[in-house]
Amino acid sequence: MREGCALVTGAAGGIGAAIATGLAADGWPVGINYRSDAAGAEGVAERIEDAGGKATTLAGDLCANGTADALFEQLEGRYGPVLVLVNNAGMRADGLSPQLADDQWDQVLETNLSAAFRTTRRALRPMLKARFGRIINVASVVGMRANAGQANYAASKAGLIGFTKTVAVEVARRGVTVNAIAPGFVETKLTEGVGNGLVDAIPARRVGTPEEIAACARFLASEDASYVTGTTLTVDGGLSA
């Protein structure tokens, strides 16, 4: 096991919590970032520790200036360099384009895309030095296909995919891989109320689970995935096929 740790943003529940739990099971000490759900984050950390892993919670709104640097300093002081970064923090603020307000657009882009840029910029420092790194961006199938009412969300996730590819080629020769995962419909707080009639459109005839997404993140974070970079792994039960 390399000396270092993992940071998962937005890990108080849902996909982020599942990824944090999975990485901890693989031996990574994990930083569990959350914005407001302290109880959720503490619960994830407790379950990880009860299972023999190491975890710490990190409060912080990644949209605020300086938060990314502060989180990294805290985590590095405790567990060493951050060698796995999972940009999972995300939000929705849906509405049809003619009626989307500026703040609905701005907040979604800031949280889903700009925050990922800030954490990635900071994470590349230890990763380049270590000649090893894994950056995993949790995008969405909505970043690749239309979903009415989510122009802001779609733009942020499409942006995340483009960002993934370019950063990947910038740093590939230093042993740092950068990939995206594009989940389809996964039952979490973020998808509550979305897609009630959509299961019939999914070839697998069911929604996905956070653990299924986490399994993909664990693979991308592993040594086995060292030749996988700049790609987007779609995990959607065949929806995009």
Add this chain to the structure above:
Amino acid sequence: MTTEQVTTDRVEQVIFDGLAEVGAERDAINRDASFEDLDVDSLDLVEIAQIIEDEFGVELEGDAVADLTNVGQVIDLVVARSQS
């Protein structure tokens, strides 16, 4: 970040070591060597900038480094910034 006194000799040593670390031929590294001669590209310079920041607390933004073409220019810039 260390609190070592920033001398030209010390900056030169750190930068020369940094260049070797990113793959430049030791024998080819000197003040007059161009980055092209040393096969040092922009990602290598990002790493050098990080080494410089860690050692001397001097930040070299992308704009500051973009126009530099040889090792001596970097040394002189770091020394100048450390004294301002």
